[in-house]
Amino acid sequence: MIAENRSLPFPHDVVIVGGGPAASFTALxxxxxxxxxxxxxxxxxPRFHIGESLTGEVGGILRELGLEADLAARQFxxxxxxxxxxxxxxNTFWVPVMRRQHDGDLTSTTTWQVRRDEFDQFLxxxxxxxxxxxxxxxxxxxxxxxxxxxxxxxxTAEGLQEFPCRILxxxxxxxxxxxxxGVTGPKERGSYEKQVGIFSRVTGAVRDPGEAAGNTLIFxxxxxxxxxxxxLSETETSIxxxxxxxxxxxxxxxxxxxxxxxxxxxxxxxxxxxxxIEFTEPVRTASNYSYHVRNFTGPGFVCVGDSHRFTDPIFSxxxxxxxxxxxxxxxxxxxxxxxxxxxxxxxxxxxxxxxDFGQQVIQDVIDFFWEYPLAxxxxxxxxxxxxxxxxxxxxxxxxxxPSEAVQTMRRMLARVRTPQPExxx
Amino acid sequence: MSTAHHLSILDxxxxxxxxxxxxxxxxxxxxxxxxxxxSLQIVTLIGELESSLGCQIPLDEVLPDNxxxxxxxxxxxDRCLPTNSAPSAT
Numbered sequence: 001m002i003a004e005n006r007s008l009p010f011p012h013d014v015v016i017v018g019g020g021p022a023a024s025f026t027a028l029x030x031x032x033x034x035x036x037x038x039x040x041x042x043x044x045x046p047r048f049h050i051g052e053s054l055t056g057e058v059g060g061i062l063r064e065l066g067l068e069a070d071l072a073a074r075q076f077x078x079x080x081x082x083x084x085x086x087x088x089x090x091n092t093f094w095v096p097v098m099r100r101q102h103d104g105d106l107t108s109t110t111t112w113q114v115r116r117d118e119f120d121q122f123l124x125x126x127x128x129x130x131x132x133x134x135x136x137x138x139x140x141x142x143x144x145x146x147x148x149x150x151x152x153x154x155x156t157a158e159g160l161q162e163f164p165c166r167i168l169x170x171x172x173x174x175x176x177x178x179x180x181x182g183v184t185g186p187k188e189r190g191s192y193e194k195q196v197g198i199f200s201r202v203t204g205a206v207r208d209p210g211e212a213a214g215n216t217l218i219f220x221x222x223x224x225x226x227x228x229x230x231x232l233s234e235t236e237t238s239i240x241x242x243x244x245x246x247x248x249x250x251x252x253x254x255x256x257x258x259x260x261x262x263x264x265x266x267x268x269x270x271x272x273x274x275x276x277i278e279f280t281e282p283v284r285t286a287s288n289y290s291y292h293v294r295n296f297t298g299p300g301f302v303c304v305g306d307s308h309r310f311t312d313p314i315f316s317x318x319x320x321x322x323x324x325x326x327x328x329x330x331x332x333x334x335x336x337x338x339x340x341x342x343x344x345x346x347x348x349x350x351x352x353x354x355x356d357f358g359q360q361v362i363q364d365v366i367d368f369f370w371e372y373p374l375a376x377x378x379x380x381x382x383x384x385x386x387x388x389x390x391x392x393x394x395x396x397x398x399x400x401x402p403s404e405a406v407q408t409m410r411r412m413l414a415r416v417r418t419p420q421p422e423x424x425x
Numbered sequence: 426m427s428t429a430h431h432l433s434i435l436d437x438x439x440x441x442x443x444x445x446x447x448x449x450x451x452x453x454x455x456x457x458x459x460x461x462x463x464s465l466q467i468v469t470l471i472g473e474l475e476s477s478l479g480c481q482i483p484l485d486e487v488l489p490d491n492x493x494x495x496x497x498x499x500x501x502x503d504r505c506l507p508t509n510s511a512p513s514a515t
Contacts, residue, residue, distance in 0.1 A: 091463035374464055375487040381468050383484065408484055 012038040013337055015152050015165040017139045017178075019045065022305030022322035023171035024123035027132040028065050029330030035337065036131045038163060040154050042138045045124060046117035050199060050286070052238050053079065053216045053230045053316040056097035057394025059111030061323045070122065076112040077214030077231040082315075084218045089269030093377055098393045106389055113214055115232050137161070139177050142168065142301075148343045149183060149300035166342050167300055167333055170307040171322075178303055179293045190290030191367060192312040195224060196248050197286040198259045199240030202277040207231055218314065219267035223370055226314060227266050229273065236280060241266060242313070245287055255283045289313075292359075297348035304329050308355070311363045320394060321362075325355050358396040361406055365391050368409040371416055379405055430478065434498050437473035441466045452496045457489060467492050474498075480505040 014030060016023045019041025027037050054062075062071060081096035099109045128134055135154060143151030143162060151164035170178040179187045207213040217229035225247070230238040241262040251258055263274050289310055296308035305322035332351040341347050365388075369376045380388045387405035395401065402410065431452075438456070439445045445461055456462040462470065470492070471482050482505045491501040 086464050088460060088463055091465045093465060372484075372487070374467055374489060374492075375484045377464050378468050378471065378484060378487045381465070382472065412485060 011151070011164040011166075012036070012133070013166045014038070014169060014333060015040065015163050015167075016169040016171050017152065018171035018173060018175075018307070019043070019124050019134065020049070020120050020171065020173050020322070021123055021319050022173065022307065022326055023169070024120070024127045025061070025323045025326030026169055026171055026304055026329055027127035028123070028130065029327050030333060031127065031130045031132060032065075033330060033334040035330075035334065036133070037169070038133045038135060038165070039124070039127070040135050040137055040139050040152060040163070041124070042136070044136070045121040047120070048281070048284075049116035049120060050197075050238065050240070050284075051313065051316070051318045052116055052119075052232060053082075053113050053228075054111045055316055055320040055392065055394060056099055056109050056111045058320050058323050059097070059109065060099060060394075061327065062112075065126075067126065070126075071112055071114075074118060074122070075233070076114050076119070077233065078110050078211070079113050079214050079216060080108070080110055080211060082216040082218060083208075085220060085267055085269045087221055087267065089219075089267050089272070093380060095380070095392055096389070098389045100390070100393060100395065106386060106393070113216070113230050113232060115236075135161075135163070139172065142178070142181055142183055146343070147299060149298070165300075166337060167302065169329065169333075170296075170301065170303040171305060171326075173306040174289060174310060176291070176293060176307050178296070178301060178307065183298070183301060184296045184303060184308065185294035187291050187293050190292055190309075190311055191363070192224075192290035193288060194245050195242055195287070195290065195312070196245040197240055197242045197289070197313065198248065198255050198262070198283060199228075199238065199286075200259060200279050200283045201232065201236050201281040202239050202274070202279055203235045203237070204274075204277040205229065205237040205239065206273040206275075207237070216316065217270075217273075219270040220373075221266045223373075225266065227262070227270055228313070229270065239263065239274070239277075255285055259283050295352075296355075297346070297352040299343050299345060299347065302329050302333070302348045302351065309359050311359070312366050314366060314369070315362070315392065317362050321355075321359060324358070324394065325351075328354060354397055357398055357401070361391065361396040361401050364406055364409050364413060367413055367417075372409075372412060375412070379408075384408075430499055430502060431495065433477050434474065434495055434502065437470055437477055438462070438495075438498075440473050441470035450495065453494050456494055457492060462492055470498075474502060478502055479507065481507070 014037040016037050016039045023039050030037050084093050097111050098106045101107050137154040137156035140153045140155050142149050149168045154161050176187050178184045214231050219227040225243050227241045232238050292309040296303035304325045332348050336342050336347045384405035387403040439447050480502050491497050
């Protein structure tokens with residue numbers, strides 16, 4: 001349970017909708033700039049969440065925030081990389097967790113697999129311990145003044161309360177609060193909108209030996225049919241399958257039956273690891289998770305992470321974007337507050353363009369992986385090894401992209417891409 | 426595809442996948458469907474073809490259809506020899 005601060009100092013310069021990683025990272029970076037935000041979170045923590053595998057870049061950000069010792073104390077599994085199994089269960093390719101040194105050379109590093117219930121609570125508690133305030137309540141609507149967002153109306157146990165602010169940050173994740181309010185552009189369908197994820201946690205899954213025990217495993221079956229295997233503790237593993245929604249609905253099976261069925265037949269290497277498992281969580285599903293929102297910043301507001309875009313979970317970029325965008329948003333908010341420009345037409349235009357740029361690079365990498373799996377392997381193993389590793393190491397922004405590899409991907413994808421999707425109803 | 430190319434491609438295939446029995450592989454043996462060539466072995470095969478035959482296979486050509494059987498690989502090699510090569514994606 002996160003402690004609430006009942007003696008609220010009004011008004012806060014920054015109010016953040018949400019209490020997940022995008023919200024907590026934004027708060028932690030704002031606090032580094034001397035800005036004490038107020039966070040509004042509906043759920044009681046800890047609460048279940050998927051998205052447990054972190055990229056190397058997130059590991060770096062956690063270290064930058066001084067959280068490495070705390071994470072080590074929680075004994076989250078150490079991730080050295082990702083092994084992707086081909087359809088036959090024999091052929092694999094390895095994507096190590098890498099970072100660029102100051103001299104530009106690539107070097108191995110590690111990151112963590114996190115139990116999101118614990119991790120999210122830890123981040124939020126750390127933000128509170130460092131000076132943020134949390135209000136438990138449901139974000140209801142925005143306050144506006146002369147076309148600018150100037151606060152948040154919240155349903156709390158005490159009733160409807162108003163929290164005026166200079167900047168409202170939407171870090172509500174897939175709830176996309178500001179898009180639902182009509183403040184941003186509409187929520188538009190993404191490329192993987194028709195996929196469904198069905199997942200749970202198990203004990204008894206067989207891992208790789210030694211230090212490889214904490215690594216992520218991805219099992220490929222065919223285009224858009226795959227499974228994840230993410231170690232969460234000494235004994236527990238997150239297991240999920242992702243398939244086209246139509247494949248699931250036409251099977252006539254319940255979610256439990258479907259998951260067990262797919263775990264038996266999706267990939268022989270996966271099946272071999274799951275001979276003696278027991279489920280430790282209910283089977284859950286996620287669908288309609290691929291979307292994007294345009295015009296996600298404006299006078300008095302800014303969106304961070306999943307609240308404006310989510311593509312596909314295959315390469316674990318969810319928390320990566322939350323953490324990176326939080327850092328960039330906090331710096332932009334600091335400048336906007338210092339200059340008093342929050343009511344101007346486009347105070348966060350540069351932040352928005354940078355976010356879109358980075359998200360598009362990763363969308364292109366993921367699209368290319370699915371459309372041209374052989375060419376992707378060729379690039380990852382032979383022709384563009386360093387540039388592909390760069391993408392996974394978080395070098396997705398204008399200082400480093402578009403690399404020759406990403407330009408090649410875009411040229412090849414242009415032949416198969418369909419026109420832009422329609423807005424979500 | 427010339428006989429010389431055929432033999433070089435077969436050699437390259439057997440280096441990429443040492444489990445291949447070259448006496449059982451003919452021009453139209455379905456290499457992918459019979460599990461004689463998987464995706465990582467294709468990456469190895471491309472390197473072998475490029476070094477032994479002097480071709481340059483662009484990423485645009487790294488498609489499953491071009492590795493279905495020896496005939497398809499031979500046609501790919503012919504297209505990618507220096508005298509015939511189109512502008513490369515790499």
